[in-house]
Amino acid sequence: xxxxxxxxxxxxxxxxxxxxxxxxxxxxxxxxxxxxxxxxxxxxxxxxxxxxxxxxxxxxxxxxxxxxxxxxxxxxxxxxxxxxxxxxxxxxxxxxxxxxxxxxxxxxxxxxxxxxxxxxxxxxxxxxxxxxxxxxxxxxxxxxxxxxxxxxxxxxxxxxxxxxxxxxxxxxxxxxxxxxxxxxxxxxxxxxxxxxxxxxxxxxxxxxxxxxxxxxxxxxxxxxxxxxxxxxxxxxxxxxxxxxxxxxxxxxx
Amino acid sequence: xxxxxxxxxxxxxxxxxxxxxxxxxxxxxxxxxxxxxxxxxxxxxxxxxxxxxxxxxxxxxxxxxxxxxxxxxxxxxxxxxxxxxxxxxxxxxxxxxxxxxxxxxxxxxxxxxxxxxxxxxxxxxxxxxxxxxxxxxxxxxxxxxxxxxxxxxxxxxxxxxxxxxxxxxxxxxxxxxxxxxxxxxxxxxxxxxxxxxxxxxxxxxxxxxxxxxxxxxxxxxxxxxxxxxxxxxxxxxxxxxxxxxxxxxxxxxxxxxxxxxxxxxxxxxxxxxxxxxxxxxxxxxxxxxxxxxxxxxxxxxxxxxxxxxxxxxxx
Ligand SMILES: Nc1ncnc2c1ncn2[C@@H]1O[C@H](COP(=O)(O)OP(=O)(O)OP(=O)(O)O)[C@@H](O)[C@H]1O
Ligand SMILES: [Mg+2]
Numbered sequence: 023x024x025x026x027x028x029x030x031x032x033x034x035x036x037x038x039x040x041x042x043x044x045x046x047x048x049x050x051x052x053x054x055x056x057x058x059x060x061x062x063x064x065x066x067x068x069x070x071x072x073x074x075x076x077x078x079x080x081x082x083x084x085x086x087x088x089x090x091x092x093x094x095x096x097x098x099x100x101x102x103x104x105x106x107x108x109x110x111x112x113x114x115x116x117x118x119x120x121x122x123x124x125x126x127x128x129x130x131x132x133x134x135x136x137x138x139x140x141x142x143x144x145x146x147x148x149x150x151x152x153x154x155x156x157x158x159x160x161x162x163x164x165x166x167x168x169x170x171x172x173x174x175x176x177x178x179x180x181x182x183x184x185x186x187x188x189x190x191x192x193x194x195x196x197x198x199x200x201x202x203x204x205x206x207x208x209x210x211x212x213x214x215x216x217x218x219x220x221x222x223x224x225x226x227x228x229x230x231x232x233x234x235x236x237x238x239x240x241x242x243x244x245x246x247x248x249x250x251x252x253x254x255x256x257x258x259x260x261x262x263x264x265x266x267x268x269x270x271x272x273x274x275x
Numbered sequence: 276x277x278x279x280x281x282x283x284x285x286x287x288x289x290x291x292x293x294x295x296x297x298x299x300x301x302x303x304x305x306x307x308x309x310x311x312x313x314x315x316x317x318x319x320x321x322x323x324x325x326x327x328x329x330x331x332x333x334x335x336x337x338x339x340x341x342x343x344x345x346x347x348x349x350x351x352x353x354x355x356x357x358x359x360x361x362x363x364x365x366x367x368x369x370x371x372x373x374x375x376x377x378x379x380x381x382x383x384x385x386x387x388x389x390x391x392x393x394x395x396x397x398x399x400x401x402x403x404x405x406x407x408x409x410x411x412x413x414x415x416x417x418x419x420x421x422x423x424x425x426x427x428x429x430x431x432x433x434x435x436x437x438x439x440x441x442x443x444x445x446x447x448x449x450x451x452x453x454x455x456x457x458x459x460x461x462x463x464x465x466x467x468x469x470x471x472x473x474x475x476x477x478x479x480x481x482x483x484x485x486x487x488x489x490x491x492x493x494x495x496x497x498x499x500x501x502x503x504x505x506x507x508x509x510x511x512x513x514x515x516x517x518x519x520x521x522x523x524x525x526x527x528x529x530x531x532x533x534x535x536x537x538x539x540x541x542x543x544x545x546x547x548x549x550x551x552x553x554x555x556x557x558x559x560x561x562x563x564x565x566x567x568x569x570x571x572x573x574x575x576x577x578x579x580x581x582x583x584x585x586x587x588x589x590x
Contacts, residue, residue: 040372120428
């Protein structure tokens with residue numbers, strides 16, 4: 023990538039971050055309240071009736087909710103903002119009249135999605151540590167997983183938003199594809215508890231690999247997490263190229 | 276021969292089975308205002324979008340300053356600023372920030388960019404509206420802002436897609452002044468319009484486009500020459516004697532060369548002449564001999580040219 027390309031990526035990123043910080047009061051509420059609601063309702067309410075063996079249900083749940091936070095703050099923001107830029111403000115067309123390549127615009131959006139997911143993760147991790155005394159283990163490893171999954175879901179957000187022409191359809195796809203991932207990918211219960219035929223399917227989803235990895239980091243179990251990370255990265259790269267392809271196809275007609 | 280800033284050869288654009296642009300050829304020279312005149316759906320926007328890299332040609336070649344647009348999109352876009360038909364402003368940002376974030380994509384330093392944004396706003400006389408949002412501006416201000424944004428990167432070539440559509444006559448004239456100013460700054464301008472008058476006033480050369488084809492190209496005067504009878508002189512006569520007098524006039528005028536046709540009517544006579552010099556001759560020979568109640572001289576417009584070429588009114 024040359025200087026021009028880097029400047030374009032950063033320009034898109036700066037615009038998105040400006041929007042994010044401008045709406046910090048709304049974002050902060052979402053960042054702090056939403057995941058904590060899940061922790062309180064499921065972790066502390068229902069969780070008292072759940073037996074997870076050695077660990078409490080909240081300790082089991084925390085790494086899972088962390089990745090729900092990452093998913094929401096990368097996929098949702100990227101797909102919504104991109105759809106607005108394409109259909110509502112139509113600024114996406116403008117951006118493309120500048121000396122830019124579609125690839126660089128997509129990368130800018132993904133970078134903004136990753137940044138927002140990281141910010142949300144930091145807030146969640148701090149709240150958990152200082153409110154409930156729950157820690158997440160080796161943070162540098164965790165950050166690698168967060169960045170990889172955030173990039174994956176940001177790319178997915180770009181691909182789906184560009185593929186669909188209608189914000190209503192986006193909501194439907196989100197609630198039929200992305201939301202169920204939160205329920206099945208090991209966030210609330212171990213994948214091993216799912217019906218046997220579902221397990222290979224769910225196990226193949228990158229989010230499952232991330233939750234598994236994060237839980238291993240947090241609970242310091244002896245699982246090799248490197249394959250999980252590699253698996254996610256390969257998927258992310260693939261989805262990134264798909265998203266650039268769909269973006270080009272849809273916008274340059 | 277002056278350099279072609281834009282050159283288009285056999286350009287075709289199909290949308291499925293529909294051909295929006297059907298093999299057009301034209302070149303825009305450095306420093307001129309070139310007009311693309313045509314009715315709704317003629318293919319004007321499609322052509323501009325192809326030049327701006329927003330759309331891919333189905334076949335044919337287009338070059339910007341000698342660079343092929345499909346092979347060197349970045350090089351082409353660096354030389355190009357476009358004011359698209361839709362305004363495309365970010366609803367969440369004021370107009371200053373809108374310009375800022377667009378300029379950022381051109382890789383300008385922040386300092387340089389801030390200077391350019393201010394310069395663009397003051398050029399469009401919108402400096403004191405910098406904190407307003409796009410929808411809070413009047414139609415005329417909006418169009419000025421869109422043109423100013425196209426100039427932000429100081430490109431050599433500016434594409435303006437219907438810069439004055441929907442404006443009242445006064446705001447339209449104002450925008451014209453801005454477009455003329457672009458030419459004074461040495462820019463090459465390609466604009467589209469469906470206003471004949473606009474093309475006539477602004478453009479050095481015009482292509483008339485209809486159904487995706489260029490049906491005529493030339494200076495406004497050249498195009499008007501397409502019509503055989505350049506100028507129409509309408510003379511009204513006293514109704515009491517009209518039928519006698521107009522026969523006399525007809526006889527008198529037969530000997531004047533340059534008179535292309537004479538048509539008698541119930542309230543006077545209509546004369547078609549080749550150029551301005553003949554008008555005087557015709558009028559002299561009539562006014563001195565007959566009592567007339569009115570004269571109306573009608574110069575041909577591009578409207579007539581369009582009618583002549585297509586057999587249809589433009590709108
Ligand atoms: N994305 C598209 N898909 C299919 N057809 C299209 C598309 N864009 C334009 N067309 C068709 O191509 C033709 C030319 O459209 P274009 O927008 O270039 O016309 P125009 O000369 O700019 O008209 P106007 O004066 O209304 O702006 C029209 O028949 C239009 O319906
Ligand atoms: Mg148009």
